[in-house]
Amino acid sequence: MAYIAGGAPVRSGIMGRKMLIATAIVVAVGISVLILYFYLSFASILHGNSHVSVKLPVPSIGASIASQDVLSHNSLREIVPYVLLDYASSNVTRISANATLFKYPPPRRAFVLNISNECYDCGDTAAIESAISFGLERYGLILGPGNLSSISPSDVAALPPNSILIILNGLLPSSLLQANGSSISGLTYLLNEHTSIIYVGQDFSRMLLPDSIVTPTPASLRPYYLDTIPHASPASPSGGFYFDSGAFLFAGGTNYSTASYINVYNGSIFMFPNTPNSWPANQSGADIAKAVRGLFWLPKYAYGTSTITLPTAANSQSQLGVVLDSAQAQPGNTFVAAASLSGSIRVSITANATYPAGTSNSTYKYVFAKPVLYQNGTITVQGITIANQSIPVNFTVYTKSSTPINITPSLTIYTTNMSVVQALPLPFIHNVPDNFTFIRSERLPLPPGRQYIMELRNFVGVEYAAALFNVSPITINVTSENLTNDSFMFSALSQKIPITGLNYSISLNNLYPANGTIRNGLIFYYLPKGTPAVHGVLNFTLNVMGSKSYFEEQYYPAPFGINQQYIEISVVAAVMLLMIVLVKAPNRDEFYIDVPNLPEATKIPLTLKPADVVGVFDKLNMQYHWKYMPLTKAEIRSAISTYIKVNNISVALTYDNVDRMVDMLAVNKYLTAADELFAPPQWVDQSKHDIEYLAVFKKLRIYLVTHAYTFTDLDVSQSADVVATLRSEKKYLVIYSKTSNFQKVPIYTGSRTYLVFLNSYRLEEFKDKIYNSTTMEAEELKMYVGAGYLKLVDADDPEETLN
Numbered sequence: 001m002a003y004i005a006g007g008a009p010v011r012s013g014i015m016g017r018k019m020l021i022a023t024a025i026v027v028a029v030g031i032s033v034l035i036l037y038f039y040l041s042f043a044s045i046l047h048g049n050s051h052v053s054v055k056l057p058v059p060s061i062g063a064s065i066a067s068q069d070v071l072s073h074n075s076l077r078e079i080v081p082y083v084l085l086d087y088a089s090s091n092v093t094r095i096s097a098n099a100t101l102f103k104y105p106p107p108r109r110a111f112v113l114n115i116s117n118e119c120y121d122c123g124d125t126a127a128i129e130s131a132i133s134f135g136l137e138r139y140g141l142i143l144g145p146g147n148l149s150s151i152s153p154s155d156v157a158a159l160p161p162n163s164i165l166i167i168l169n170g171l172l173p174s175s176l177l178q179a180n181g182s183s184i185s186g187l188t189y190l191l192n193e194h195t196s197i198i199y200v201g202q203d204f205s206r207m208l209l210p211d212s213i214v215t216p217t218p219a220s221l222r223p224y225y226l227d228t229i230p231h232a233s234p235a236s237p238s239g240g241f242y243f244d245s246g247a248f249l250f251a252g253g254t255n256y257s258t259a260s261y262i263n264v265y266n267g268s269i270f271m272f273p274n275t276p277n278s279w280p281a282n283q284s285g286a287d288i289a290k291a292v293r294g295l296f297w298l299p300k301y302a303y304g305t306s307t308i309t310l311p312t313a314a315n316s317q318s319q320l321g322v323v324l325d326s327a328q329a330q331p332g333n334t335f336v337a338a339a340s341l342s343g344s345i346r347v348s349i350t351a352n353a354t355y356p357a358g359t360s361n362s363t364y365k366y367v368f369a370k371p372v373l374y375q376n377g378t379i380t381v382q383g384i385t386i387a388n389q390s391i392p393v394n395f396t397v398y399t400k401s402s403t404p405i406n407i408t409p410s411l412t413i414y415t416t417n418m419s420v421v422q423a424l425p426l427p428f429i430h431n432v433p434d435n436f437t438f439i440r441s442e443r444l445p446l447p448p449g450r451q452y453i454m455e456l457r458n459f460v461g462v463e464y465a466a467a468l469f470n471v472s473p474i475t476i477n478v479t480s481e482n483l484t485n486d487s488f489m490f491s492a493l494s495q496k497i498p499i500t501g502l503n504y505s506i507s508l509n510n511l512y513p514a515n516g517t518i519r520n521g522l523i524f525y526y527l528p529k530g531t532p533a534v535h536g537v538l539n540f541t542l543n544v545m546g547s548k549s550y551f552e553e554q555y556y557p558a559p560f561g562i563n564q565q566y567i568e569i570s571v572v573a574a575v576m577l578l579m580i581v582l583v584k585a586p587n588r589d590e591f592y593i594d595v596p597n598l599p600e601a602t603k604i605p606l607t608l609k610p611a612d613v614v615g616v617f618d619k620l621n622m623q624y625h626w627k628y629m630p631l632t633k634a635e636i637r638s639a640i641s642t643y644i645k646v647n648n649i650s651v652a653l654t655y656d657n658v659d660r661m662v663d664m665l666a667v668n669k670y671l672t673a674a675d676e677l678f679a680p681p682q683w684v685d686q687s688k689h690d691i692e693y694l695a696v697f698k699k700l701r702i703y704l705v706t707h708a709y710t711f712t713d714l715d716v717s718q719s720a721d722v723v724a725t726l727r728s729e730k731k732y733l734v735i736y737s738k739t740s741n742f743q744k745v746p747i748y749t750g751s752r753t754y755l756v757f758l759n760s761y762r763l764e765e766f767k768d769k770i771y772n773s774t775t776m777e778a779e780e781l782k783m784y785v786g787a788g789y790l791k792l793v794d795a796d797d798p799e800e801t802l803n
Helices: 002-052 125-138 153-158 186-192 281-294 335-342 564-582 610-623 633-643 655-667 681-687 691-706 760-771 776-787
Strands: 060-073 078-090 094-102 109-113 149-151 163-170 196-201 206-209 213-216 228-230 248-250 254-256 259-264 267-272 300-309 316-323 344-354 360-369 377-380 390-397 405-407 410-415 420-425 429-432 436-443 450-457 463-471 475-482 487-494 503-508 511-517 522-526 536-544 547-555 672-674 677-679 722-726 729-735 753-757 790-794
Touching: 060 344, 060 360, 060 377, 078 094, 078 300, 078 344, 078 463, 094 316, 109 125, 125 163, 125 281, 153 186, 186 196, 186 267, 196 281, 248 259, 267 281, 377 450, 390 450, 390 463, 390 776, 429 436, 436 776, 475 547, 503 522, 511 522, 610 633, 610 655, 633 655, 655 677, 672 691, 677 681, 677 691, 681 691, 691 722, 691 729, 691 753, 753 760, 760 776, 760 790, 776 790
Parallel strands: 060 463, 109 149, 109 163, 163 196, 196 267, 377 463, 729 753, 753 790
Antiparallel strands: 060 078, 078 316, 094 300, 094 344, 206 213, 228 248, 254 259, 259 267, 300 316, 344 360, 377 390, 390 436, 405 429, 410 420, 410 450, 450 463, 475 487, 487 522, 503 511, 503 536, 536 547, 672 677, 722 729
């Protein structure tokens, strides 16, 4: 009893100490967690405050128009305007320029019509005007929020020409539809003064009277151009507008996203077809400001865009060219003279810089100029050329001198930003009359896949003419690979024509660089010895004269294995072999049939006169309504059977007889032949075409008849040797022969010409000839083939090319 009584207090003390220690540990851990939490929170606050306090650099840009030009394009089939900008920027990494050649000067000032007491579902007009002002200030169109002018309905007649009038009344005020002291309404007057009206409201079947009274619009006050048609806005509007609740469109206008506009007299009306209260005030103001900046409703001759990316946001000073190629005009078109007289150029420039965390800052600049478009000559060069291929270039110089003069021309190739790429010396030319033309063949080793400008100037720098052209990109394909010796062969084509003579560098997965020269459209690439085996996705980088191409090839080694079919065949073969060896065939009785000798067929020896055989050529041609068409041996055999008889019995020759007879006649000059087609030699003299020409025509005739073409007969057409028509589509066929009537291949706009060869051998012979020739004629043919205007056809297989 004493032992038990004495042990209880000792155990209780030990448990108390353990509880105390555990409590201390928990408290210490909790304090540590709290300290870490407050530390991280405080650090986060400090970091957040430091981030917020960072002020983004303000981008700035200054720009002016350095020069203007008119560029011939696509072998002088089109001409396009061109604008070159000088710019200086700071804190900018990207510059975009949108140049437009308007038909008349664009608006330079914007006014808001004072709503006064005429309003229909206008919403918070003060907030809308504030949002418009904020947007215009952001786009750099006004200097401050107080510079958006307001004008009362009674003063619209005093609005300066070439202005923008913003109408937020929800319906058109009656004062604009009524004649005020003249025979025309206020609205028509504004449109005659080159005013652009931005209208936000419902259709024009109703109008507003003072005190916001809504009344139907009398037919006498509603001009034709205000006719509308119902139209629901698309579910997902485009064009960058918030507005998506359009209810109607101009009947005779143009749709732009969910909005609509119409050009009337000298002005335009652009409308958001619903009341101002139909979408939030900040969004409606932003949409209107965006429309004012775009001016997309104004009549224009052409427009174009260009973008340049700068490596850093540091100060930069350079040039940026913009080709206005939205609508190419035909040479001789009056738009050059009209644009120079009344047009206007506006360049809208956006300069911005992107910073970490996706933040950006932008600034805007607008440059205006009167068009100065003129030409002192023309350059005719194909629109798409192939790198390092000689092309014919036709130059015409307008000297504007009544007496012959001497000129020292120089030819320079530029990028579209007018950086010199290549200068080509030209010889001194004596006694040049007015409108002097000369032709040269130029080889242009230019980086592929880019656009260039070619300029012809005199020795003091005065421009005669300029042209725009593109160098076609190179298409690279892996044609063979040998992973055993780590070698690859690539084809390098441009417009389906092999590239040759261009230097290149190539690498695999950014490793193992190699250099070389493209020869006959082939690139050979060998990995260094000792390179680890490559497989999977192979990424190649090819650099040709600074123009990089990226392409990939997948290679996965095939697993070693035997096809199941091979195993099955092997088993069957083994079983059959065992059956042959082990299984003996039973004895069998043999029987024989005795067949007596049959008498030979009676053969009658005949002697045919050469004149009789040659005569069947004319008879068969007459029967088929042909003329000078050569015959095959089968046709000759059939004609002899039809037209030559002995004792009133048709002569039936074996094919061996025909072969021997035709060969003898050809050797003795009774027949002439081309590609197993035969004709009397006098046909060559009578038709004035050699046998090869006649043979090609015969092959074409058979193909065209069997494929339901209608076509012109021999020497009938003045446009080509054969003009074939199928489903109203004409095809011009020229036969490759020295006796063709078209020694210079005709090319027709909107159609293709087909140069037809006797057989594939003649076709390949022709290709080797022109692609190894640098004559003007060969270069011109290569140009037409490359541009798709001329197709080469094998008369034995025209199906693929003609269809």
